[in-house]
Amino acid sequence: MNPFSYHRPTETKDALSQIQKANAKFIGGGTNLIDLMKEYVEKPSELIDVNALNLRGVKTHADGSIDIGALVSNADCAYHADIQTHAPLLSAAILAGASPQLRNMATCGGNLLQRTRCYYFYDKATKCNKREPGSGCDAIEGFNRIHAVLGQSSSCIAVHPSDMCVALAALNAEIHVRSPRGERVISILEFHRLPESTPEQDTNLHPDELITMIRLPANPYATHFNYLKVRDRSSYAFALVSAAVAFDLEDGGTIKSARLAMGGVAHKPWRDLEAERMLTGKRPSKDLFATVAKHVFAKARGYKHNQFKVQLGERVLVRSMTEAIEKGVKR
Amino acid sequence: MNDIALTINGQKKNLTLAPWTTLLDALREHLDLTGTKKGCDHGQCGACTVICDGQRINSCLTFAVMKDGSEVTTIEGLAKAGGELHPVQQAFIKHDAFQCGYCTPGQICSGVGLIKEGHAKTDDEIRELMSGNICRCGAYPNILAALKEAMSK
Incomplete structure (x- = not known):
């Protein structure tokens, strides 16, 4: 090095x-x-090692929002009692990723800045616009089994690797950052970027900005939630497709509100707000879920080796929605 | 070069290291503690697992300089001073939980960390929470049996 x-x-x-x-x-x-x-x-x-900075701790506010310090480890976040009680979707997503050793080391702030595991990004003998802007993309015509089917560009078809960020997207997390110019808050939905013609930029964070905290707004999604991750082996592998789903149900079972975010399919956690609106006010059903999943993947486009992700994505989303509804017991 | 102090297996060690020296290389190349293995060197196999400030970590994915002041336990530090093995070590021998042995120091340190964390109760949970340690000989059933026995003690 x-x-x-x-x-x-x-x-x-x-x-x-x-x-x-x-x-x-x-x-x-x-x-x-x-x-x-x-x-x-x-x-x-x-x-610049930030580990000696005072950016630790998980703090729950009276209004139900939760602040997660940027240096809180993935393991400490996932096993924290308040996260397990009020944001169990986040716990589930974090525990679906990496290994216990890595979760003990990795920070929540750092997880937001994980880079893609696209083989071509890692291999300096190949062309990659993310690693070397303007050089081209060897994934498009190459072995692209793990690559994007939504939101990709002719410059880059890499996917975002994080599980944690998929749950953060579903929960509308706010990313608090600081720079010499002061503090600002970036919505998780605006934090990661689509590749467009500048895939070298993963996020909208400026190079001199420090992530200080992740704030989870209060949410009604601690009962009917699910994080379903499908991968080539049952643990310690990145997602081929994952789906974070959360519902708030009326007493009669009608969907009051829904959140859907997918991993493994795009350059950023993939939220579909229109799909969420299609669910709102409806009663959960197999047909409704199938229609919504079709909508989410309507504009999907696969390549030689990842065409399967379109159908897999629909199925994973339907199953994750079904399992979220079935999770009736408060944890 | 950076001057750091680490407490390794209870002994304080002062080291002068280039900042790009991983904790794994510091242990193996500078302290002659070669029990901790370099498998993939990319955090994908778990052979380099050590216990740092009470938590199991991949020593290949941290710089030694970042752990200045930390307490590190390696496979060499698990047995008691008189030579009595750690319960996880004893259980690995009893259950024949290895063949070639290359992953074993990492498996044992990881198992010690797993037991301390206390999140694994069922067989499936032990398997899931040991998934950061790959065994190419496929000794997984016996590793599971060894950890179940060590957990019951």
């Missing part, structure tokens, strides 16, 4: 000043960044 100098600030203001140096990067858990540095895909010359 390329040499770099290492800094461990204890104050956020120092971290924000050190990140201004040329080619500097923040490091949290390091589980993705160090791997990419070993492959020479990431080559920072300065690493």
Whole structure:
């Protein structure tokens, strides 16, 4: 890996000043960044270790919203009593990803910035617009089994790898960030980008901005929720397709509101607001779910090796909705 | 070069390391603790699992400098000073929970972490929460049996 100098600030203001140096990067858990540095895909010359900053802790507010510090580990978040009680969908999604060792290391802030596991992004012998803008995309004509079917472009067909972010998208999380210019809040729906012609930009976070916190608004989705992940082996693998589903039901069973977000299908967690509106006010049924799933994938386009994801995606969504409804008992 | 101090298996060690030295390389190359194995070096196999500040982690995916001041337990540090093996080590021998043995230090450290975390109750939960450790010999049934026995103690 390329040499770099290492800094461990204890104050956020120092971290924000050190990140201004040329080619500097923040490091949290390091589980993705160090791997990419070993492959020479990431080559920072300065690493700013944020682990000594005061960005830990999970705090539940009186209105039911929950703040998750950027440095809270994935494991601590998933097993936190308040998350399990008020946002069990997030727990389920986090625990569907990676391994216990990685979840102990990886931070929630860092998980938002995970990069794609597209083989061509990792392999410097190939063309990749995300790794080297303008070089081309070897995935489009290559082995593209794990790639996107929704929202992709002629520049990039990579998918976002996170499970956590799919649940955050379903729960309308807010990402709080800080820079020398002050603080701002980015909706999770605006945080990750579609590739368009600039796939090198995964997110709308500016290079000098530090994620400080994830806020989950209060939600009524602690009963009828489900995270279904389908992959090539039953654990410790990235999703081929995943579906985070949450319903708020009337006493009579009618759907008061619904949230749907999918992973493994696009460059960002894929929310379909129109599909959610199609569910609102209706009674859950096999036909309704099939119609909604058809709608979500109506504009999907597959490639030589991932065409199966369109039908798989519809089936995973229908099954996840069905299981969410069946989960009648409060956890 | 960065000066750091780590407490490894109860002993304080001062090291001067390039910041790009992983914790795994610091253990193996600088401290001669070669029990911890380098399998994939990419966090995909679990052979490098150690216990750092009470939690199991992949030592290949962290820089040693980031763990300055931490307490690390490796496979060499699990047995008691007199040589009495850790219950997970004893259970692995009793249940023949390995063949070639290359993944075993990572499996055992991971198992110690799993028991401490306390989230695994059923066989399926143990399998799921040991999924970060790959065994190419396929000793999984015996690893499960060994961990069940160690958990019951």
